[in-house]
Amino acid sequence: MSRSTPNVFPEASVVPIKGDTSPVLGKRELNRALLARQLLLRRSSLSALEAIGHLAGMQAQVPNPPYFGLWTRLKDFRQEDLSQLYMEHKVVRIALMRSTIHLVTSDDCLFLRPLIQPVLERGFKGPYGRKLAGADIDAVADAGRALVEERPRTFHELGKLLHEAWPESGADALSAAVRTYVPLVQVPPRGLWGESGAAAHTSAEAWLGRPLTSDASAEELVCRYLAAFGPATVKDIQVWSGLTKLRETVDRLRPRLLTFRDERGNELFDLPDAPRPDPNTPAPPRFLGEFDNMLLSYDDRSRIIADEYRPLVFTENGIIRAAILVDGFVRGIWKIERSKSEAVLVIESFAPLTALQTAELAEEGAKLLDFAAPDAGSRDVRFVSRT
Structure with missing residues (x-):
């Protein structure tokens, strides 16, 4: 992985499920692995350039x-x-x-x-x-x-x-x-x-001022994807990249990879040194921008968004709305409404939020407004709900 950023992954281990030779990773295990690799469990000290490289774009x-x-x-x-x-x-x-x-x-x-x-x-x-x-x-x-x-x-x-x-x-x-x-x-x-x-x-x-790479390998592409999005199936990698027929590439990499199963029995592949945190690891609220690759890079997206919420985020005209993460999963959408003197962050939740979740989102949202609208004379966070 010569073009990836320096290794930002801590040591991690996987405990196989008793009686099963293939470790099974549930939805929360996959979610926390994704959040760790996407730098969303805690803010990273990487530079912007390093982060863009680590995320594979x-x-x-x-x-x-x-x-x-x-x-x-x-x-x-x-x-x-x-x-x-x-x-x-x-x-x-x-x-x-x-x-x-x-x-x-x-x-x-x-x-x-x-x-x-x-x-x-x-x-x-x-x-x-x-x-x-x-x-x-x-x-x-x-x-x-x-x-x-x-x-x-x-x-x-x-x-x-x-x-x-x-x-x-x-x-x-x-x-x-x-x-x-x-x-x-x-x-x-x-x-x-x-x-x-x-x-x-x-x-x-x-x-x-340089030519395209003449020796780019599909194996490196797969490893770059796994570093940012794994564990994943072959189909997940194909959905992210748009490429087809990657099974042979993954099979060539198999001796260098760990394999798991998801709860549906699909085979998952991963890098040995990539993070797979405890499923109960706390996940702070986060605000994803429009078209965030986390929502687009899997065949099975249930590790980040429930099927019933997808039509609320993915519009018919191809827009992927800006989303909020609560406990690591998509729980709503957000937008900033601007006037000459005011900036309002509107958070629309798909399900009821607890008092603590609301308070944490409001605190994070205030920081978002400080970032996005520092020139606004007044800034406010407002919540609306579909329920």
């Missing part, structure tokens, strides 16, 4: 959620800690896992993109393949690379320019071809806290 099609994701995971995190990393070319926003925009370290950009390329190509061929029938895709990609390396361009601008050379193809399909076959990174000010505007792109190679 953060989903980031909307600019601000990664700031909230790092704030809830790290000690003394400030918005400028991430903004500066963008400006110094140490992190980038690029289409990766599941063909969605992720915030990753520059090293991981170069490492992950070649491995995830089949996912991007599969997603491209469905909606756009017919629109580019007869076009030389390699020529389109080469022309697109030249345009974005001349200067960063929006997809609208890129598609319009390419359409002049390929008038029989749609501009959106042409820009999508470049996005698929050229590793495009979004350049600042996109991604910076408080900034807005359309995303402009250039190639990863031009922005970072």
Whole structure:
């Protein structure tokens, strides 16, 4: 795991269930393992760069959620800690896992993109393949690379320019071809806290001054996932990455991994030195930003969110709402409502909260408002319930 962050895992042991040769991990065991690896049992002293690397990236099609994701995971995190990393070319926003925009370290950009390329190509061929029938895709990609390396361009601008050379193809399909076959990174000010505007792109190679990794291995990809999300099934790894046919990769790693079973009998894989805390380990309240990868990186998501709550967090138009964790599990959603002089954190719980849980959420929520809206003349935390 040469591109991962320094080992942040304490020693951990697993006690097999009596009478069963395969240790069984229940929902709370899996939950606490996930929270530990996601830096959510206690705030970490890792730097923002180290944390992004450890997490194997953060989903980031909307600019601000990664700031909230790092704030809830790290000690003394400030918005400028991430903004500066963008400006110094140490992190980038690029289409990766599941063909969605992720915030990753520059090293991981170069490492992950070649491995995830089949996912991007599969997603491209469905909606756009017919629109580019007869076009030389390699020529389109080469022309697109030249345009974005001349200067960063929006997809609208890129598609319009390419359409002049390929008038029989749609501009959106042409820009999508470049996005698929050229590793495009979004350049600042996109991604910076408080900034807005359309995303402009250039190639990863031009922005970072280095080529993509030529020896990236699927085995390392699997280990990186397990470090941030394990224990997990092969299908979980495939859901997170968007890749298919990873069973052979995991089987090659099997001698280096521990194996478990979940309560449904599914085989789970894990790194030997990764944390698997006691299921009764206290879990403080936490505020996840929109599209947090914790909610998207498993086939079976019951270790973090109950099935009945998923429709309340996952919207029909593809938005993944910002969520609250209570005792380690999703128990509601949150949003900040702003006016010129006021910032209100609205917490909507899916089930009744105890007085202690309400007080702890209010205390953590006040800190969130201090982080997100320091300029507000007044700040307040309000609770609403669906029950």
